[in-house]
Amino acid sequence: MQGLIIKSTGSSYLVHFPDGTQAECHVKGNFRIRGIRSTNPVAVGDHVEVAALSDGTNWITDVCERRNYIIRRSTNLSKESHILAANIDQVVLLVTINHPVTSTTFIDRFLATCEAYRVPAVLLFNKIDLLDEAELQALAELRTLYESLGYSTYALSAKTICTDEIEQFKQALLYGKVTLLSGNSGVGKSTLLNAIFGRELARTGAISNAHNKGTHTTTFSEMYPLPRCIMHNAQCTMQEGNTEKITSDLMSPSLRGAGESGGWLIDTPGIKGFGTIDMQKEEIGHYFREIFRISADCRYSNCTHTGEPGCAVYQAALDGTIAPSRFESYLSLLGDCTETKYR
Numbered sequence: 001m002q003g004l005i006i007k008s009t010g011s012s013y014l015v016h017f018p019d020g021t022q023a024e025c026h027v028k029g030n031f032r033i034r035g036i037r038s039t040n041p042v043a044v045g046d047h048v049e050v051a052a053l054s055d056g057t058n059w060i061t062d063v064c065e066r067r068n069y070i071i072r073r074s075t076n077l078s079k080e081s082h083i084l085a086a087n088i089d090q091v092v093l094l095v096t097i098n099h100p101v102t103s104t105t106f107i108d109r110f111l112a113t114c115e116a117y118r119v120p121a122v123l124l125f126n127k128i129d130l131l132d133e134a135e136l137q138a139l140a141e142l143r144t145l146y147e148s149l150g151y152s153t154y155a156l157s158a159k160t161i162c163t164d165e166i167e168q169f170k171q172a173l174l175y176g177k178v179t180l181l182s183g184n185s186g187v188g189k190s191t192l193l194n195a196i197f198g199r200e201l202a203r204t205g206a207i208s209n210a211h212n213k214g215t216h217t218t219t220f221s222e223m224y225p226l227p228r229c230i231m232h233n234a235q236c237t238m239q240e241g242n243t244e245k246i247t248s249d250l251m252s253p254s255l256r257g258a259g260e261s262g263g264w265l266i267d268t269p270g271i272k273g274f275g276t277i278d279m280q281k282e283e284i285g286h287y288f289r290e291i292f293r294i295s296a297d298c299r300y301s302n303c304t305h306t307g308e309p310g311c312a313v314y315q316a317a318l319d320g321t322i323a324p325s326r327f328e329s330y331l332s333l334l335g336d337c338t339e340t341k342y343r
Contacts, residue, residue: 002064005046006223013042013060015050025050025058038081043069044221044266045086045178068117070180072271073336085180085221085266090120092173094183094192096127097135097142102184104142106271108329110182111151112287116279119180122152122173126188129157145323149289158192166195174226178264185270193267197224201267219269226262281337285313288330290322304334 006022007014015025027042042048047064069086093110095102107123114121123146125139143153156169173179174196181189194200201224281304285291291305291313299310307314317327 001050001052003048003050004223005042005044005048007220008040008042008044008222009220010040013048015048015058015060017050023050023052023058025060027060038071038083040083043083043086044223044268045069045088045180045264047087068119070113070117070119070182072113084182084268087178088119088180088266089177089263090122091180091182092122092124094181094187094189095123095125095142096184096187097125097131097139099127099130100184100186102187104325105329105332106184107146108288108326109333112279112284112329112333115287115289116283122154124192125153125155126158126192128155129160145326158188158195161195163198170196170226174263174265176263178266180266180268182268182271185272187270189267189270193224193265196226196265221266221268224265224267226265279333279337281334284330284333284337287333288326290316290326291330294322305330306334 001017003015003017005013006016013025014022016022042060042063046066048060049062049064051059051061053059066086068088070084070088070091071081072084073081091114093107095107111121125143128139131139139155143155146153154169154173156165181193183189282302285295285305294313294316295303295305297312298305300308303311303313305311305313313322316322
């Protein structure tokens with residue numbers, strides 16, 4: 001029997017089946033998938049095979065081939081990986097200029113991983129109501145930078161957004177897609193999630209005044225179904241009805257397209273750092289759009305862009321054609337290939 005992993009607590013998994021039923025399932029022993037060394041061999045978004053035993057327990061026996069996934073270096077085991085989510089259509093990376101600060105290195109590491117695994121990414125800047133004039137200018141500059149690279153960006157305040165605005169946001173970005181919502185702890189993921197669904201699905205927390213950092217309020221990964229909507233003059237009206245039936249409709253891959261289903265939103269615990277894994281030095285430049293484009297003019301095909309003769313990328317970094325923050329992030333990722341330090 002095949003089902004969809006919609007919740008992972010670490011010790012067990014909640015699996016949703018096409019008939020609308022759900023069951024708590026477990027994984028036996030050192031279950032591993034196709035050679036991936038991961039602390040969580042089964043992730044939210046995975047389609048799995050489940051065997052129901054006579055004693056009433058349910059066991060995951062296999063994981064279906066993944067379309068894609070987002071993976072990072074595990075925090076506690078530097079040589080191991082952690083899969084955030086699988087089989088997704090896009091990532092919405094929640095970013096804050098302040099309260100707390102999301103570093104450009106974190107943003108670029110996340111975007112590079114999205115590029116590596118062919119997952120479209122969107123940057124969503126939150127808490128804009130808390131920004132002063134200088135911070136609003138920094139926000140504008142970052143949006144200009146990433147939009148010039150082809151990334152879509154949005155800015156809002158999840159805490160103060162009105163109903164009409166959140167409906168427009170869902171319509172423009174979420175409906176009909178499987179979306180991973182991710183970001184540092186404290187950037188407002190839980191607040192945004194509650195605003196999207198119009199009720200409290202996730203607990204929210206305060207930012208530390210001493211360290212300007214968030215605390216973990218989400219402790220496990222979970223998928224939430226977005227109810228289907230009907231469009232009326234560019235407005236989106238949520239359908240009333242049986243939630244289990246809506247969830248069942250969303251289960252079928254053939255119904256995942258826009259207009260056929262509401263989509264899924266995946267919430268994951270906040271991330272402190274984003275260590276990359278399984279990236280080779282010679283390929284990292286491919287995951288920075290501007291570096292990949294300019295590298296065509298480098299003298300050597302195996303150029304690492306760290307000062308080799310005739311390096312067009314290094315020259316572009318010196319003259320400012322490539323943003324300093326982006327080049328610093330590129331150099332940081334190069335260090336992941338030779339260092340075991342978690343980032």
